[in-house]
Amino acid sequence: MIDKPHVDWFAISPSLALLIAAGMLLMIAVFVPAGPRRAVAACTGFAGFVAAFVFAVVVDVKSPVATTIVHDSLFRDRWAALAQVLIAGSGAVAVLVSYRERLRDEHIAEYFALLTAAGAGMAFFVQASNLMTLFLGLEWFSIALYVLTAIDIDLIGSLEAGLKYLVVGAFGSATLLFGSALVYGETGQLSFDKIGSYGHGHASMLVVGLAMILVGLAFKASAAPFHMWTPDVYQGAPTPVTAFMASATKIAALVVTYRVLAVAFPQDEHLWRYAIAVIACISLAWGNLAALVQRNVKRILAYSSVSHAGFMLIAVAAASPLGERALMYYLIPYAAMSLGAFAVVAARERELGVPVTLQNLAGFGWERPLLGVSMWIFLLGMLGFPLTGGFIGKFYVFAAAYNHGFWWLIVAGVIATMISAYYYLGVVRAMYFRDAAELQLAPAGGSPPRELLLGLGVLICVAVTVGSFFAVQPLIDVARSAAAALPL
C-alpha cells in the first residue's frame, strides 16, 4: 500500500487552471466546427489566463508564509505567486493579440492550447523548489514554445525559428541538467532548501554545477552571450508568440534565476554576484550595440529584450532586499512594454503582410494614432523615460546596484541607455518624421478592419506602463511582500 502524499491543490491552482483550459482547448480542436472555433478557443484561452490570474492573486494573498508542498517539490509563496500573476496577465493580453493572427483555422485551437500549456508550464516553473521540478518546468514551457514558434508551418521562417529555438533551447536545458546533476552529486540533495543549507564541501563540483545552471537559465532569459537565438526566433515566430515569449519567458526565467541563487546557493553569493554582474554588462553592451544596426523592428525589439535582461540582472547581482524589489518592480512595466510593442508590430504586420521594418513603419504613427502613441509610450518606457514605469524600474535597479557598491554597473547601465536612445528614438522617427512622400500606406484593397481586441490589449499595456509610474508605492509594497519569501 502506498500512502498518497498530501497535495495542496490550491497552491498549484494557477497551473491547474491553465492546464484545464489547455485540455478543453484540445477538446475544442476536435469537437467544435471550424466556423466558431476561433472565437470559442480564444475565449477559453482568455478565460484560462484570467482564472490563473485570479487564482494567483488569491494564492498571493493567502500565502504570507512560504511553504513547500509534496516533499519539497514546489514552493507556495508570494515570490512565485506574484510572478504567476504577471505571467497570467501577459498570457491574457497575448490571447487578445493573437485573436486575428493569420494562422490556419485548423490549428487555432491547438495554438491556444499550447499557449495556455506554456503559461501553465511557466506558472509551474516559478514555483519549482527542487532541481527536478526546475528542469521539468523548464522543459514543459520550452517545448510548448518550440511548437508555438513553429506553428505557422506554412512559413519557412517560422519553422526555421522553431528549429533554432529547439536546438539552442535543448542545448541550454541539457547544460542546466548537467549542472543540476553536479550539484546533486555534491550535496546529495535535490531540494533548493537543503542544497542551501549544505555547507561548503568540495566546492569545485558545486561551483561548476552552479555555473552550468546559470548558463541554462541565462539561455532562457536571453542574456548575452547566451542570447544568439533571440533575434532569429523573435523574428520568425508569429508575432503574438514573440510578445508572449518576450514578456512571460523573461519573467519566469529571471524570477527563477534569482530564486535558485538566493535559496540554493547563498554561500556562493560572492561568486555568483560577480558572474551575474558580468553577464549583465555583456547583455547591456551586446544587446544595445547589435540593435543599432537592425532594420527589422522585431529584431530591434529582440535585442532590446537582451539589454533589458541585462538591466534586470543588475538587480539580481545586487542580491539585496532592494534588488529583489527592483527586479520584481522592473518586470511589471517591462512585461507590459514588450507585450505592447510586439502587439503594435503585429498590427502593422497584419496591415502590410510583410515583415515590419523601419522603412515600412513610415507614417504609421499618423495613420493609427492610438497604436502610434502607444508604441511611442512603450519605446520611451524601454528607454527609461519618465511617465512610464520603465523610468522607475531603471531608477530602482541603479539604486540597488549603488547600495551594493556596484557603482560600475550604474555606469554600464547609463552608457547602455545612452546608446539605446538612438534605436528606440529611431523607431519613433520612422513612425512620425518621414515626409509625406515616404509614407507607406496599407496595400491596395484597403487595410484590414481595426482590431478591437488588439487595441484593447495595447491599451491594457499602456495602462500598466504608465500606471506603474504613478502607483509605485503599492507595487513596491507587493514586491516587498513577495521578496519577503526569500531568505536573502
Added chain:
Amino acid sequence: MHGPDIQWYVILAGLLFSIGALGVMLRRNPLIILLSVEIMLNSANLLLIAFSRLHGREDGQIFAISVMAVAASEVVVGLGLIVAMGRRHVELDVDKLRTLRG
C-alpha cells in the same frame, strides 16, 4: 563488489557531455544535432544515476527517468520540425537557414 569510484563516472560523463556539446556546436545537420543533444542528456543521466548510487538515494534515478521522457518529448518536436522542413524541401543545414536576417 569493487568497481570504479565516482570520479571515473564523473569524468566519463563530463567527456560524454563535451562530445555532445561539440556535436551541437560544430555539426550542421539538424538530425545529428538532435542526436548530440541526446548524448548530452544521457551524460547527465549517467551522472545522476552514479550520484544516486553514491548517496544511496533513489531520487537521482527518478530524475533520470523523467529526463528520458523529456528527451523523448524534445525528439518528437525536433523530428516534427525536421519533417515539416523536409516536406518543404528546405536543405537541412543550419548554416544555410538564412531566411531570418537582420
Added chain:
Amino acid sequence: MASWLTTILILLPLGGALLVAVAPLTSYWLGSLAALISLIEVGFWITSASKFDFNSPALQFAQNRQWFSDLGVSYHIGQYAFSLWFVGMTVVVMAACTIYGWWAGRERGRAYFALMLFLTGAIVGVFTAQDLLLFYAFFEAMLIPLYILIGVWGGSNRMRATITFVVYTVVGSLLMLAAIVVLGLQQGTFDLTKMGTSSSTWLFLGFVVAFAIKSPLFPLHGWLPITYRESPPEVSAVLSGVVGKAGLYGLLRIVIPTFPTVAHDWRYVLLVLASISLVYGSLLAFRAPDFRGVVLYSSLAQAGLIVLGLFAFNDLGFDGAVLQIVNHALVSAALFLLAGMVERRTSTGEFARLGGMARGRPALATLVMTTGIIALAVPLSTSFAGEFLILAGVFRQGWAWAVIGAAGIVLAAMYMLRAISGVLHQEPGPAVTDAALDLRLGELAVVVPLVLCLLGLSAWPNLVSGHAFGGNRALTQVITPTGGYLTTTLGQSGQWTRYAP
C-alpha cells in the same frame, strides 16, 4: 486652495494636452482650445503671483505627497520667489508660442497643440519640483515633446537636428540620473528641502555637465546651432527662452546649494567657461549670416553671462542672474518669433537677401527695434539692470571677469545693431518683395505682450531682482537655512547694494 496653485499650474496644461489629444474638434478649434488653456494658465500664474508673499523666503504653494517610501521619493512641489518668476516667464512665453502656432496654422494640429501644452506642464514642473527625482522626471519629460516638435514640424535638416539634440541632452541627463541616484541614496532622501550638502566632485560634475548642456555653455553647445535653426520658430523660442533656462535654474537651485564647497572650489572653471561662452557666442553672433543665427548665438552668450552672475557667489550676482534669466527668456522668445515672422514673409533669414524691411512695415520695424534695443542692454532697459547687477557681482570675484562681461555687452551691441540694420535698414534685399506685408494682427497679439512685459520690467526691474529670494535675503539663507558655508562667505562680502532705478 493656495497650496494647490502649483499643482494646478502643472496639471492644467498636462490635462489640457490630454483633452486636446482626444477632443473631436478640427485643427483650428483645437488650436483655439490650446490657446485658451495657455491663457488660463497665465491667469493662474497671475493669481499665484498676487497671493505670493514676497517677504517670505519659505517655499510657498507647497504640496508634499509621498511617492514611494523606501527610497524617500515624494511628489514635493512648491515655489520660491525666483521659481515664481521662472514659472511666470514660462507660461507667458509658452502662451505666446502656442498662440503663434495656432495663428500660423501648424498642420497635424492635434499632435502639435497637445505637445505644446505637455511641454508647458513639464517645464513648470521643472521649475517647481522640490524632489530630485521628480525634478529629473520633468526634466526628461521636456525632451519628449521637443523631440517630436522638432522632428515633425522642423526644417529640411530636422533629422540631423533631432539626433544631435537628443544625443547631447540624453547624455547629459543620464549623467545627472546617475548623480541623482548616488546623491539621493547617500543623503537618504531625494527631497531637496531636506537634503544636506555634499562635497563629492563627481556628483557635482554630473549635475553641472547636464545643466551646462541644457543651458548651453561652451564647450557643450554643439547641439545649439542646428537645433535652433531647424526648429519651427516658436519651438526655437521655447528652447532658447525657457528650456535652456531649466539648465541655469538647475545650477541655481540644485548645484550651488547642494555642493556649496565644490561649487566654490570650481568657480573659476565655471567662470572661465562662462566667459568663453559669452565672448565666443557674441563673436559667432556677430558673424552669423542670418537673423536666427544672431539670436541663437546670442543665447549662448547670454547663458554665459548668467553663469557669470551665478558663480559670482554673491547676492548681486544671484539677483542679477534671476533677473537676466527672465529678461532673456522674454527677449529671445520675442526675437525668435520675429525672426520666424520675417522668414515667413521672405522664406529666408539671410542678411544677404534681406534688408529694408522698415519701409512700409512700421509695426515690424518698431517691434524688432524695441526688442533688439532691449536685447543689447541700453541703459534704462531691464537687460541693462540685469547685466549691471551681474557685472557688479562678478566684479567682486575679480575685476577681470567684469571686464570680460563688459566686453560681452559691447559685442552684444554690435551684433544686435548689425541684425537690426540687416533686416530693417539698407536697400531692400532680393527676398524682400512688396508681397511681404507688415505684421498681421495675430502676430502682433503674440509679440506685443512679450515686448510690453519687457517694457514693464524696464520700468521696474526691482520687481524681479528685488524679490527673487524673498525679502532681502540671500539664496543660501532661503534654500539651506542650515548650510553655513555660503552664508559665511557671503557674510564677509555681504554689504550688497541694491540697484534701484
Added chain:
Amino acid sequence: MADFLVWVVWFVAAFACLASALAVVSFSNPFYSALSLIGNLASLAVLFLLLSGEFVAAGQLLVYGGAVMVMFLFVIAYLGDRTGESPWSGGPSWQIVGAVLAGGAILAEVCVVVGMQAGGFLTKPQHITRAFGSPEAIGRLFLTDHLIAFEVTSIVLLVAAVGGVVLGSHARKIEGDART
C-alpha cells in the same frame, strides 16, 4: 576476481560509450549517427546496471532503443539519403579538427579536475539494499515524494504529442510569406 570483472566491464562499456558518441558527432550521414547512438545507449545501459539502476537501464533500452531511435530511423528514412553514400563524405575541415582538439582538450581538463574533486566511494554503501533501483522502489517514490514530477512528465509528453500533431500536418500553398 569479481572486482576485476567489474573493471573490465566498466572499461569496455565506457570505451564503447565514448567511441560511439564520437561516432555520432563525426559521421556525416545521419543514418550512421543514429545507429551509433544506439550503441551509445546500450553501453550506457550497461553502466546503469553496474550502478544498481536496473529499472533505469530497462527504461533506457525501451524508451530510447525502442521508441526514440525508431522514430529517428523512420524520419531519416522518410527524408531520404541526401548526403551521399559514404558515412565520411566530405570529411571534416582542418579548422574543425583544430577547434575540436582545442575545445576538447580544455573540456577534458575541466572534466578531470571536477571529477577528481568528487569525493566518496561507491564501494561500501551499506544502506544500498537489493531493492535499490528496483521497479517497486522507483514506482513507490514516483507516487509519493515525486508525484508532481511524475505528473509533469506526462504533461510534457502530452504537450510534445500535440506539437508533433501540429507540426506534422500538411503544407499548404501560400502566396505571401509574412515574416520572411
